[in-house]
Amino acid sequence: MSLHFTRRRVLLIGGSSLILGGGAVAGAVALTNNTVKADLVVFGGTAAGIVAAVQARRMGRAVVVIEPGTHIGGMTTGGLGNTDVGITASIGGIAGEFYRRIYAKYNRIVLTPTSPMRFTFEPHVAQAVLDDLIREAGVPVYTGHRLRRVHRRGTRIVGVETENGQNFAAPVFIDASYEGDLMARAGVSWVVGRESGSEFDEKLNGFQLATEHQHFPQVSPYRVEGVAASGLLPGISTSVVPNGTGDERIQAYNFRMCLTQAPERIPFPKPSGYDPADYTLLRRLINTGYTGSFFNSIDVGGGKTDSNNDGSFSTDYVGANYTFPTASYAQRDSIKAEHVRYQQGLMWFLANDPDLPPWVRSRTGKWGLAHDEFSASGGWPPQLYVREARRMRSAYVITEHDSLGATNVADSVGMGSYMVDSHICQRVVVDGRVFNEGVVAVPVRQPYPISYRSIVPTASQCTNILVPVCLSATHAAYGSIRMEPVFMVLAQSAATAAMMASDKDLDVQDVDYGLLASRLRADEQILRWPEDAGEVILDSAAPGVTRAGKWSSGTTLPGYYAIDYEHTQNTAGATSSITFVPQLPAPGTYSVYLRWTATPGRASNVPVDILHAGGTAKRTVDQRMSGGEWVSVGAYRFTATKKDAVRIRTNGVNGSVVADAVRFVADKAR
Numbered sequence: 001m002s003l004h005f006t007r008r009r010v011l012l013i014g015g016s017s018l019i020l021g022g023g024a025v026a027g028a029v030a031l032t033n034n035t036v037k038a039d040l041v042v043f044g045g046t047a048a049g050i051v052a053a054v055q056a057r058r059m060g061r062a063v064v065v066i067e068p069g070t071h072i073g074g075m076t077t078g079g080l081g082n083t084d085v086g087i088t089a090s091i092g093g094i095a096g097e098f099y100r101r102i103y104a105k106y107n108r109i110v111l112t113p114t115s116p117m118r119f120t121f122e123p124h125v126a127q128a129v130l131d132d133l134i135r136e137a138g139v140p141v142y143t144g145h146r147l148r149r150v151h152r153r154g155t156r157i158v159g160v161e162t163e164n165g166q167n168f169a170a171p172v173f174i175d176a177s178y179e180g181d182l183m184a185r186a187g188v189s190w191v192v193g194r195e196s197g198s199e200f201d202e203k204l205n206g207f208q209l210a211t212e213h214q215h216f217p218q219v220s221p222y223r224v225e226g227v228a229a230s231g232l233l234p235g236i237s238t239s240v241v242p243n244g245t246g247d248e249r250i251q252a253y254n255f256r257m258c259l260t261q262a263p264e265r266i267p268f269p270k271p272s273g274y275d276p277a278d279y280t281l282l283r284r285l286i287n288t289g290y291t292g293s294f295f296n297s298i299d300v301g302g303g304k305t306d307s308n309n310d311g312s313f314s315t316d317y318v319g320a321n322y323t324f325p326t327a328s329y330a331q332r333d334s335i336k337a338e339h340v341r342y343q344q345g346l347m348w349f350l351a352n353d354p355d356l357p358p359w360v361r362s363r364t365g366k367w368g369l370a371h372d373e374f375s376a377s378g379g380w381p382p383q384l385y386v387r388e389a390r391r392m393r394s395a396y397v398i399t400e401h402d403s404l405g406a407t408n409v410a411d412s413v414g415m416g417s418y419m420v421d422s423h424i425c426q427r428v429v430v431d432g433r434v435f436n437e438g439v440v441a442v443p444v445r446q447p448y449p450i451s452y453r454s455i456v457p458t459a460s461q462c463t464n465i466l467v468p469v470c471l472s473a474t475h476a477a478y479g480s481i482r483m484e485p486v487f488m489v490l491a492q493s494a495a496t497a498a499m500m501a502s503d504k505d506l507d508v509q510d511v512d513y514g515l516l517a518s519r520l521r522a523d524e525q526i527l528r529w530p531e532d533a534g535e536v537i538l539d540s541a542a543p544g545v546t547r548a549g550k551w552s553s554g555t556t557l558p559g560y561y562a563i564d565y566e567h568t569q570n571t572a573g574a575t576s577s578i579t580f581v582p583q584l585p586a587p588g589t590y591s592v593y594l595r596w597t598a599t600p601g602r603a604s605n606v607p608v609d610i611l612h613a614g615g616t617a618k619r620t621v622d623q624r625m626s627g628g629e630w631v632s633v634g635a636y637r638f639t640a641t642k643k644d645a646v647r648i649r650t651n652g653v654n655g656s657v658v659a660d661a662v663r664f665v666a667d668k669a670r
Helices: 047-059 092-109 123-136 181-185 275-285 328-354 359-363 475-480 486-503 513-522
Strands: 009-011 014-022 030-032 035-037 041-042 061-065 141-143 147-153 156-162 167-169 174-175 222-224 228-231 298-301 304-306 414-415 418-424 427-431 433-437 439-442 448-450 537-541 545-548 552-554 565-566 575-580 586-596 608-612 616-623 631-638 647-651 657-659 659-667
Touching: 014 657, 035 418, 035 657, 041 047, 041 486, 047 092, 047 486, 092 123, 147 181, 174 181, 181 545, 275 328, 304 537, 328 359, 414 486, 414 513, 418 475, 486 513, 545 631, 586 647
Parallel strands: 035 167, 041 061, 041 174, 061 141
Antiparallel strands: 009 014, 014 141, 030 035, 147 156, 156 167, 222 228, 298 304, 414 448, 418 439, 427 433, 537 659, 545 575, 552 565, 565 657, 575 647, 586 631, 586 659, 608 616, 608 647
């Protein structure tokens, strides 16, 4: 018996949902002897898993998605509405389409290929966009199907069985889960934790204790303040080793809360098992005069936030997740429940504890859970933020050298561009003081390519699975890659390769990269920077930037590009300038944009010279306005030689001047 898809229809099968829609399937999904057969089986209903399935459907193939839980969309629909994106122009394909659809939803316009992308959104809007993609493509999604076993023949998976007795079979599989369960049960090598710095010659891996950041001044780590013999408070370790030492620790998890100050907000619930002693360290920190932040409140629209960990002691439950990646489903349920208890308890503590200063309770009590988000769980997000779990070990291991631009792989299937980022891995005591260990935040210079070899396993282990989420990377490099847009990009590439392998009965390791790259580019994927994006961004700290006069680095004001901005004061007779000379990929017309940080003390008459093929255009910008935005100064024809330049000057200005970054966007990419 075969199932043919009809538009916008939802069919419930037992405890699972089979979501159908949008036209007939070429080689329709078939059900025989309690086995679902398709051209591709995707494990993991994350946003990446949905994108992989949509790509396979757009290639005319039958595909099913298996999700162990009941939530679809992972963190993209689970509260992470302030997208960690890096360089937006490096996001193409269905991922770019997803964020353009977000923009179209909010602005109530018809989606076009040139619609802007929007990266902040309410959870229900992201869910609506994913639901649209699922229905339009006709993707069956089986929820509540936890993996029981994987059936193999030689180096190939022939089927998977879930705990409720359902079987799924296909020529090729994709593991798009955050935990990498299918990959692991298929016999693929993986690691958990931090490699030593020496293993791949990395500076940002292993134990990372920066004593000048994230410490707790004058805060006692002991159960009885100042008495070491009383023992350490829960969650604090004495395990201090040399920087770069490897271990099995991973960065902390939390929930990304959708909060609001609207009158109909849901007050923070007091969880079962609440214990104010869990927050003793924070109480002591507040008593030293610490004013937070205790959590951030990034506006995502609709009067709501994406509220994440922020500050020395916040929503990350440090040290409670070490066993999660390899735990059973029951154990994970318990760990997740503990994270709920901890984080709900923290919010209750901040809003209600009678011994806290009134300003803490008042400031926190203004917030509550959004009543119209996550209604099935009382406004609490259903998705635990699994920042990292298993990571595959394959023929190519992405390291910080890739992220920081020291390598340039030839088989790119997508771009990473977010900073190398790790949350706290543990709290330790040094000389009687508490430090947050493991924090890393190092910007990358520009988007970097991600190797196809990093999303396929070693051929001797498995030849018909691709892994775009728990891909082959070190802890340090994964801190940059682990962003939802990148997962979606890699998932689309994985699905394309999977269908090409299936069509020619190839191992996934033997897919012709030239043909793969050609198809990916046809589907609007960005594989090279800046060639595919048609965009070049030149930061003030990059090579090709020269200065005259006195310029200083600054990071005080938000909204700057990359790691800092440069600024100079308006002094009598000053003639400072800074010149950006881009390496454009080809001659042609490019729109030019500038970026700066704005204050009332900035100059409103900053002179800008654009040196182009037709001469020099002179413009003036007002740096008292539009801070943290890309501001257009026009479109010009450039020669793609060193004669092209943008110069910012200080002659005759009426305030301080900022030089942050210049962006060149080719006509084809506008």
